[in-house]
Amino acid sequence: MFLEIMGSPFIVNALIGIIIASFVSAAIGHILTSRGITFLSAEVAHAALGGAAFGVLLQTLGIIWFEPLYGAFLFGVVSALITAYAGLRGSREQMEAAIGVSLAMSMALAVVFLGYIRSEDMPKVWGYLVGDILLLTVDDLLFLGSLAILVGFFYILFRRELLYIAFDIESAEALGIKVKFYHYLSILLAAIGVIVTTKALGAILVYAFIIAPAAAANEIAKKTSQIPLITLAIALFSGMIGLTLTFTVNIPASGTIGILASIAYLMAITYSRLRRK
Amino acid sequence: MEKYAVKIEDLTITYDDVVAIENVNLEMLDGEFLAIMGPNGAGKTTLLKAILGLIKPVRGKVEVYGYNPFHEGDKVRHLIGYVPQKVMLSKAVRLTVGEVVLMGALARKYPPRIPSEKDVNSALEALKIVGLEEFWNRDFLELSGGQQRRVLIARALVSKPKLLLLDEPLTGVDVRSQAEISAFLNELNRKHKVSILMVTHDLNPVVEYVDRVALLFRKIYAIGTPEEVLKEDILSKVYGSRVRVFAYGGVCFAIIGDVHR
Ligand SMILES: Nc1ncnc2c1ncn2[C@@H]1O[C@H](COP(=O)(O)OP(=O)(O)O)[C@@H](O)[C@H]1O
Ligand SMILES: [Mg+2]
Secondary structure, eight states: OHHHHSHHHHHHHHHHHHHHHHHHHHHHHHHHHHHHHHTHHHHHHHHHHHHHHHHHHHTTTOTHHHHHHHHHHHHHHHHHHHHHHSSSSSOHHHHHHHHHHHHHHHHHHHHHHHHHHGGHOOOHHHHHHHOOOGOOOHHHHHHHHHHHHHHHHHHOOOOOOOOHHHHHHHHHTTTTTTTTHHHHHHHHHHHHHHHHHHHHHHHHHHHHHHHHHHHHHHHHHHHGGGGHHHHHHHHHHHHHHHHHHHHHHHHOOOHHHHHHHHHHHHHHHHHHHHOOO | OOOEEEEEEEEEEEEEEEEEEEEEEEETTTTTTEEEEEOOOOOHHHHHHHHHSSSSOOOOEEEEEBBBBSSSSSHHHHHEEOOOOOOOOOOOOOOHHHHHHHHHHHHTTTOOOOHHHHHHHHHHHHHHHTGGGGGSBBGGGGGHHHHHHHHHHHHHHTOOOSSEEEESTTTTOOHHHHHHHHHHHHHHHHSSSEEEEESSSGGGGTTOOOSSEEEEEEEEEEEOOOOHHHHHHHHHHHOOOOEEEEEETTTTEESSSSOOO
16 A cells, blocks of 8 residues: 555655755755845745746636746746845845845735635645645656756855855955855845745745755754755655655645654754753 | 055045045055054045955045056955955854865855865965964854954965955954964064055054054045154044053054044
């Protein structure tokens, strides 16, 4: 029975989805925690939700080619870029406020669009809220996988610059690092990663899956260079166990995954407190 | 060989409506140790940023070894080592001392900026100059203020700059480290022939080492040797009446009661 379930195509797709989202989490969780703008993930996720609702709406209006995922991508990226612009010259506090306003705006837009969507189309949007990891198609995986590879590539290529601007943006600039470019790049990468994760796990759980593993890794790691790998391990672990639990106790996958990732964070802070004593 | 490390003509810089510096003229010789002194908000940091090419002047001209820092930024930054005033260190980014010093070398490379053996060696050498070579693997955030400052000086030295710009390197540092850093800057200047432009609101720790001092408060009020500038009638133009100057062992010291004008 168990093997039968594990061998079925939607489980295989779900597993691949978890692996993709875990790699994304490892890359962008580190970016967002080191810049202290973790709530950007929630903002972009909710913008993506609004965008997906917009896409569904367009489809009901006859614009069939416009997939909800395109809407999610468009809204997520635009909202992130607006935040990046607001935070460019300003302080972290200004950026935080911009994130809050964008989050509120995205949710408002989502509510407006949802109001126009026919009830039979609701499940399409619902997936972006709570995740539809078990409904991922091969096309979805190809799209999400390519985006994840893109994010991973740029993260590996530019991880020092991203760290330098997070560490101290003024001296990075004085050292000749093009801080404006890397500021936008880091937020764009984070946005794309969040959109990927939103499609897989849903807007509500993006924060848990992207930030909790990275925050836990921050506590455990002895060196900065270890953080991405530890994050990856925690994300994969929560994702795999969460998925398995889903079939044994029959609760939604994104719920168990979110709980496990949060528990991992609690364990990490406890561990680091005890170690420091 | 350029005679001047820095040459500034009629420089004016504003932020929106606030005039930060106005009609500043300054010639700093190659090899010189020059201090810029002035109260908070005098425009000292702004002046350094203009020299680095990070701010566009409203009027006037800046040259660093003959290059325009705003238009030839890459060339200029290769000649300059910069130690910023406040490092807005994010607690979320934990770097080792080695990683911080290596920034100075890796910033000159292309992504992914993998450190070569040569980079590591020059970073180690720079750490040795500031006397912290054993701290390579330590967590930067766990060092004392004085040690952090020295690490940042090491980062500025990695690229073997001809000109070192320091923005209040002695502020927030205990008295003993102040004396150590000052003596060390003097050695860097005399022995290694690095030109030093140091911004400070307190000249006393370096007064016996600097060649000249400029008094800045939006404009340059005076420039000359410490004996020439450290006079009560000159300083009071900027600092108000609560300034006293003492001579001790042939060196002048200024005691400033109220730094806010
Ligand atoms: N980024 C900025 N935006 C607006 N005003 C600024 C900015 N930076 C500095 N100023 C103003 O310019 C003046 C000079 O500042 P600064 O160069 O930092 O002085 P100092 O380094 O001597 O304390 C001050 O009045 C300050 O408030
Ligand atoms: Mg200053």
